[in-house]
Amino acid sequence: MIVHPELRRAARRARRPLLAATLLQGAVALTHLAQAALLALALADLARGRTERLPWLLAAVLAAVAARAGLGTWQRRTATRAGARVRVALRDELLARLGVLGPAHLTTARAGAVRTTLVDGVEGVDAYVSRYLPQLLVTLTVPPLVLAVLAVVEPVALLGLVPALLLALCGPRAWDRLLAARGKEHWDTYEGLGADYLEALQGMPALRAAGAVGRTRTRLEERSAALHRATVAKLRVSLADTGITDLAIQGGTAAAALLACHAVLGGSSTATGTYLVLLLASECFRPVRDLAREWHAGYLGVSAADGIAALRTAAPGVRDTGTAPADWTAPPELRFEDVRFTYGGATAPALDGVSFTAPAGRTTAIVGPSGAGKSTLLALLLRHHDPDGGRVLLGGRPAAEYSLDALRRGVAVVSQETYLFHATIADNLRMARPGATDDDLAAAARTAGVHDEIAALPDGYATVLGERGATLSGGQRQRLALARALLADAPVLVLDEATSSVDERREAGIVRELLDAAGDRTVLVVAHRLAAVRHADRIVVLDAGRVDAVGVHTGLVEAGGVYTRLVEAGRTHRGELAA
Numbered sequence: 001m002i003v004h005p006e007l008r009r010a011a012r013r014a015r016r017p018l019l020a021a022t023l024l025q026g027a028v029a030l031t032h033l034a035q036a037a038l039l040a041l042a043l044a045d046l047a048r049g050r051t052e053r054l055p056w057l058l059a060a061v062l063a064a065v066a067a068r069a070g071l072g073t074w075q076r077r078t079a080t081r082a083g084a085r086v087r088v089a090l091r092d093e094l095l096a097r098l099g100v101l102g103p104a105h106l107t108t109a110r111a112g113a114v115r116t117t118l119v120d121g122v123e124g125v126d127a128y129v130s131r132y133l134p135q136l137l138v139t140l141t142v143p144p145l146v147l148a149v150l151a152v153v154e155p156v157a158l159l160g161l162v163p164a165l166l167l168a169l170c171g172p173r174a175w176d177r178l179l180a181a182r183g184k185e186h187w188d189t190y191e192g193l194g195a196d197y198l199e200a201l202q203g204m205p206a207l208r209a210a211g212a213v214g215r216t217r218t219r220l221e222e223r224s225a226a227l228h229r230a231t232v233a234k235l236r237v238s239l240a241d242t243g244i245t246d247l248a249i250q251g252g253t254a255a256a257a258l259l260a261c262h263a264v265l266g267g268s269s270t271a272t273g274t275y276l277v278l279l280l281a282s283e284c285f286r287p288v289r290d291l292a293r294e295w296h297a298g299y300l301g302v303s304a305a306d307g308i309a310a311l312r313t314a315a316p317g318v319r320d321t322g323t324a325p326a327d328w329t330a331p332p333e334l335r336f337e338d339v340r341f342t343y344g345g346a347t348a349p350a351l352d353g354v355s356f357t358a359p360a361g362r363t364t365a366i367v368g369p370s371g372a373g374k375s376t377l378l379a380l381l382l383r384h385h386d387p388d389g390g391r392v393l394l395g396g397r398p399a400a401e402y403s404l405d406a407l408r409r410g411v412a413v414v415s416q417e418t419y420l421f422h423a424t425i426a427d428n429l430r431m432a433r434p435g436a437t438d439d440d441l442a443a444a445a446r447t448a449g450v451h452d453e454i455a456a457l458p459d460g461y462a463t464v465l466g467e468r469g470a471t472l473s474g475g476q477r478q479r480l481a482l483a484r485a486l487l488a489d490a491p492v493l494v495l496d497e498a499t500s501s502v503d504e505r506r507e508a509g510i511v512r513e514l515l516d517a518a519g520d521r522t523v524l525v526v527a528h529r530l531a532a533v534r535h536a537d538r539i540v541v542l543d544a545g546r547v548d549a550v551g552v553h554t555g556l557v558e559a560g561g562v563y564t565r566l567v568e569a570g571r572t573h574r575g576e577l578a579a
């Protein structure tokens with residue numbers, strides 16, 4: 001019955017509607033009590049053969065029933081509103097947190113597990129907070145009230161009711177620890193299964209290509225079976241809880257009835273008192289029964305509470321303490337000064353004393369063999385991580401001095417992994433600049449080399465894309481992402497293998513157009529295919545986390561070294577392809 005701190009915190013977001021929902025729930029319980037008391041009086045009158053009060057008593061019973069119907073509806077609406085407020089605020093907070101944590105978080109957490117926490121976990125918290133908590137408060141107040149009434153009317157009944165009530169409320173607490181452990185086990189399995197399914201769906205083309213669909217299905221079936229086992233294990237403990245509660249409720253009601261009958265036989269009780277015991281004893285346990293029902297609805301929230309707390313308090317890889325606004329009057333110079341960085345758990349540094357300058361308003365290319373540290377360099381520029389040593393400066397100011405939001409708005413990125421949403425092409429483009437006109441969209445798309453293809457579609461820019469842009473080719477997706485980055489109009493443009501899916505003949509043209517359109521922006525280009533970067537104002541050659549050389553294409557080719565090997569490798573590769 002100890003409320004998890006994360007759930008208490010969630011409840012505080014809707015304090016007022018929750019209080020109203022609890023009071024209304026209490027009022028509903030009072031209508032039950034009133035109905036029981038009125039029926040007891042009516043039955044006692046009938047037993048005595050007195051009928052003059054009966055119509056009034058029965059009318060009052062009907063009024064209690066009608067009032068309960070009205071109060072019940074009002075209560076459910078209020079509780080639903082409270083739950084919705086909690087749910088929306090919690091999801092907002094978690095999404096904002098994910099934004100702060102950035103992509104680095106997903107190298108340790110699985111997307112499917114995060115989704116399960118955000119969707120199912122938060123739904124569970126809603127049920128717990130809006131349904132279980134009000135019922136818990138009612139359960140802690142109504143039965144003592146009934147006991148107090150019966151203590152006056154028929155004290156002997158308390159001998160049966162009090163122990164039963166204590167057993168119903170405290171007995172299941174003996175299993176709390178076990179229930180928590182089973183709940184965690186169930187939640188972890190549920191989260192894992194969600195993550196596996198999402199991964200399998202997203203990776204279906206790769207699984208097909210590797211002929212691994214069957215194996216994956218078997219693995220998912222095993223996971224489903226594990227979830228079934230975890231659910232049954234949890235249910236077993238829950239059922240033991242429910243069993244004890246039911247036993248206490250039935251036993252307590254029967255004992256109270258027997259004691260009341262015994263009192264009648266002994267002549268120490270009145271008919272009214274006996275009927276009151278018979279009817280109120282069951283009302284005394286109604287909140288306990290309802291609590292058990294709401295527990296099942298809100299249980300997921302308890303299981304998810306740890307995961308939600310972990311996500312909400314996860315420490316970001318970088319601290320967002322900078323305040324500079326990144327509103328450079330002219331495109332900034334980018335400077336890396338003796339930058340060192342080693343990934344957590346890695347033995348060798350990804351970057352080991354990297355220094356170079358990307359001049360303001362110019363295009364700087366970063367090339368190097370696979371694993372040289374190119375992506376890491378960009379990740380440090382965007383502050384997905386902070387360097388272990390050295391500095392990254394934008395416009396002469398360390399990146400950490402800018403607020404993360406400002407920094408990420410000042411740097412537009414197009415990466416190899418483009419993400420397009422299930423929305424129209426225009427909506428996907430306007431994500432970068434909501435106020436962009438149709439002409440702006442067309443101009444950006446033209447520069448990115450995709451306008452003609454969009455215009456040829458029956459619905460043009462109003463064409464709805466499949467999830468992740470599934471209805472487009474890889475090259476079209478990349479060119480749309482390029483257009484989106486151009487629309488963002490950020491003073492720094494980062495192209496990370498941004499044209500790798502575009503065919504080579506087209507690539508050179510697009511890059512040329514792009515660099516023209518980039519105007520005086522500071523552009524950083526990472527590309528494997530050197531044709532895409534040979535015209536860059538400056539080329540930085542990285543190798544094994546170090547700068548091997550800096551120069552322009554012709555100078556670097558003449559100098560030999562890593563760059564020449566890359567050029568040679570590119571030629572051989574093309575030769576192979578042609579063969």
Ligand SMILES: Nc1ncnc2c1ncn2[C@@H]1O[C@H](COP(=O)(O)OP(=O)(O)OP(=O)(O)O)[C@@H](O)[C@H]1O
Nearest residue numbers: 107343346350368369370371372373374375376377
């Ligand atoms: N999340 C990570 N955890 C541990 N090591 C990593 C991580 N990401 C990259 N590395 C390592 O850091 C080094 C640099 O990787 P990086 O991705 O920056 O290279 P890259 O030049 O971009 O390679 P590619 O051209 O293949 O994309 C590599 O040795 C890589 O294995």
